[in-house]
Amino acid sequence: MTATALVAAAALTTACSGSSGAAKVPGAPAAAGSSTDADRAVEKIIAAEMPAAASLIPPGSTAAAIKKRGTLSVGGTQTSALFSLLNPTTGKVEGFDAALSQLLAKYIIGKPRTRLTNVTSATREALLKNHSVDAVFSTYTITPERARTVAFAGPYYTDGLALQVRKNDTSIRSLSGLEGRTVVTESGSTAATVLSRKVPTAKIQLFDTNTECLEALRQGRADAYILDQGILAGNASSNPDVEVLPGTYSSEPYGIGLPRDEPDFKKFVNAWLLKIEADGTWAKVWKETVGTQVPGDAPTPPAIG
Incomplete structure (x- = not known):
């Protein structure tokens, strides 16, 4: 993405999209079809x-x-x-x-x-x-x-790194809301380092893939998910129970x-x-x-x- 907050998703050899028309986060996938x-x-x-x-x-x-x-x-x-x-x-x-x-x-x-x-x-x-x-x-x-x-x-x-939360959870609106909360991200990503520096009291859980992080959030095993805004926006486009909060942190x-x-x-x-x-x-x-x-x-x- 550009240094402003744009997009949605992660990498391979030929990727696709399906969408929920309600997704307003820049970078969410296009509508189905x-x-x-x-x-x-x-x-x-x-x-x-x-x-x-x-x-x-x-x-x-x-x-x-x-x-x-x-x-x-x-x-x-x-x-x-x-x-x-x-x-x-x-x-x-x-x-x-x-x-x-x-x-x-x-x-x-x-x-x-x-x-x-x-x-x-x-x-x-x-x-x-x-x-x-x-x-x-x-x-x-x-x-x-x-x-x-x-x-x-x-x-x-x-x-840029951003936050994803469950839509029914309004207690987290920014990084400050992560104090003492459980936050997931991908192992080996830069997100864990950034989060531990900005919110030392956050409890970080690491998973190997975006799918595992997303499911932990959706199932209530985590309070938030921090990763690149584009990837999170892709999640929100096909999972209406989560949303990406405005703003990026890196x-x-x-x-x-x-x-x-x-x-x-x-x-x-x-x-x-x-x-x-x-x-x-x-x-x-x-x-x-x-x-x-x-x-x-x-x-x-x-x-x-």
């Missing part, structure tokens, strides 16, 4: 992507190895609306991150061939380090600590996670990001995913590097 049209539009955008010139993929490069293999191995998720969510009707993963991963595959291979490995906030670094995946597209916030073990391309988007720049021992690939992916931003492809994908719920023109992408 409209995701098909948006997905078709994204497919057209991907089909229009031209493969990289041979001179940009020299022999011995990481991109050349991926091209020879014929598949881009992507770390991501299937549980985050607008960014990377499995559409049970089509069997595809749809959304902003999913589309970007397919665009990168098309640019390298000539076809949008990706192979998904499901990741969590706690497993991303290990999968990159042992080369189980080529890249992680998973609403992956760039931090100095992570940058010591991961090479990040980007950032390509900026979001800036979360999203990067594409890459292995640190492949500096040539980071340079290649950053150049590709600059290309799709300059030629309007980035904005078109945003409009058909995140932009289905955020009015107005596409935001200006954050400065790469």
Whole structure:
């Protein structure tokens, strides 16, 4: 998202959405039935992507190895609306991150061939380090600590941490309402660190996935859920018993996670990001995913590097 509070959801290879029309949080998925049209539009955008010139993929490069293999191995998720969510009707993963991963595959291979490995906030670094995946597209916030073990391309988007509560609970309206309360978030995310600093008395419970955190909140095992606003908004769009409170409490720049021992690939992916931003492809994908719920023109992408 942009540094203002925008959007909804998390990451993989092709994500989808269904919605409750009552959701007013920016970034909530589009109404039921409209995701098909948006997905078709994204497919057209991907089909229009031209493969990289041979001179940009020299022999011995990481991109050349991926091209020879014929598949881009992507770390991501299937549980985050607008960014990377499995559409049970089509069997595809749809959304902003999913589309970007397919665009990168098309640019390298000539076809949008990706192979998904499901990741969590706690497993991303290990999968990159042992080369189980080529890249992680998973609403992956760039931090100095992570940058010591991961090479990040980007950032390509900026979001912010927000709060989700049950609609029938009016006792929490901001961070101050979390004192002494039980709050869930994903293990390995930046949210736990931010919350412990801002509300030291909050009782933090960690789960591996967004789905587990959401269910803990809905079932009353937690009083609130803190994570990126976009992901929470995606939850609210299809679960009318929860809501996202106004305001964000951090800036979360999203990067594409890459292995640190492949500096040539980071340079290649950053150049590709600059290309799709300059030629309007980035904005078109945003409009058909995140932009289905955020009015107005596409935001200006954050400065790469």
